[in-house]
Amino acid sequence: MSKQQEKSQQTRHELEAAAIRLFGQKGFLETSIAEITSSAGYSKGSFYRHWESKGELFLQIIEDKLKSYREQRDGQHPKARDLDEAMGAIWDFLETIIDDNDWSRIFLEFTMHATRNKALRQALNQGAYRLSNELFASLVGEHVDSGYPPEKIGALNTALFEGFLIHSALGTGVLNKTDVRRAALLLARSNALKSNAE
Amino acid sequence: MSKQQEKSQQTRHELEAAAIRLFGQKGFLETSIAEITSSAGYSKGSFYRHWESKGELFLQIIEDKLKSYREQRDGQHPKARDLDEAMGAIWDFLETIIDDNDWSRIFLEFTMHATRNKALRQALNQGAYRLSNELFASLVGEHVDSGYPPEKIGALNTALFEGFLIHSALGTGVLNKTDVRRAALLLARSNALKSNAE
DNA sequence: TGTACATCAGTGAACGCGCGTTCACTGATGTAC
């Protein structure tokens, strides 16, 4: 790699790091390009040598985040022996997202934004920017003996998870991670296992 | 009331109605004042005779919506005889919000926005712009015999509810109202009743 | 009932501001010979 390329890549990384920090702190709309570049020690114009627009950088960061979450997930738990283990694996994973405080908020905001944008909405529903549905179905699916559709169990689990993210973002402090995990497990058991069925 | 006052009030109502429709369709940021006034058949400047800012109108609309939800709620179910009835009453109420499609989305967005604003966050946590927590605690509280904190049951129920709103807004269609209601009941039972406790 | 003046509702052009994006430019690095 030439000296120029090295310099360019270095700059790109510095700008990206500043953007990750600022987007996380203040959100997409509230973070300006001038803030990103000046906080990294560059001029406003330098941004456009590296990305075509602010939105492009944001999407790239989101994709990178998801990729790293996914890698973390796939490296873990290869298979679970029963429902409790499957749910444990899922929530170990979800907790890493919960712990990435700033960014779980951004993901929620992004999800809400996608709500109004057809292309993004499809991307989310197909899992491109979403972590969940197929995972739940495949991990939990084989441990369902009640006949209840696994994708519904997955969707309910996601609902509980995302609802908890809202709760956390508001900082009410009534619930903690253990509470939701436990609740999610109870819910999955009630729906998935014959012995708990109504 | 004088002729002038009548005219003014009429205009105010027409602007408000246009705003409710447009905010609901497109959200707060994406709706401009020019759109509101021209869609109601007035000029841009007329807006400021009725409200100080776009934000003020938005908050007023939200407050009105919540007030009407609350009135509807309070008119209904005076008391429940057991947990199932209490949950039934709560979800009858929540379903009216779910059915107000556009606005349940707006409430979510508003909630997410409040996340970044201290004053709003406090207002939400104190229930000013939120529907839920004390209601659940008071309605469900007396039917908990497991010792599990009623406010946690309420918060988990809210999480499931708001997570479902996200799910609906994305239009995946995996879950319907009946699914969540049922799930919420299962969850509440598991947590509130001794016989279902682990 | 009429007149003079004040107040009000609504108009629409103009202002101001933030901010994303562009662009002509500079100095450093790379390339051809």
Add this chain to the structure above:
DNA sequence: TGTACATCAGTGAACGCGCGTTCACTGATGTAC
């Protein structure tokens, strides 16, 4: 190794646009006498 030129990274002033807000103005309504 040196020279001439091309290409690149980064600069920062300027542009453009949308949009919330202001303001001088008009015509209608209200008030005082």
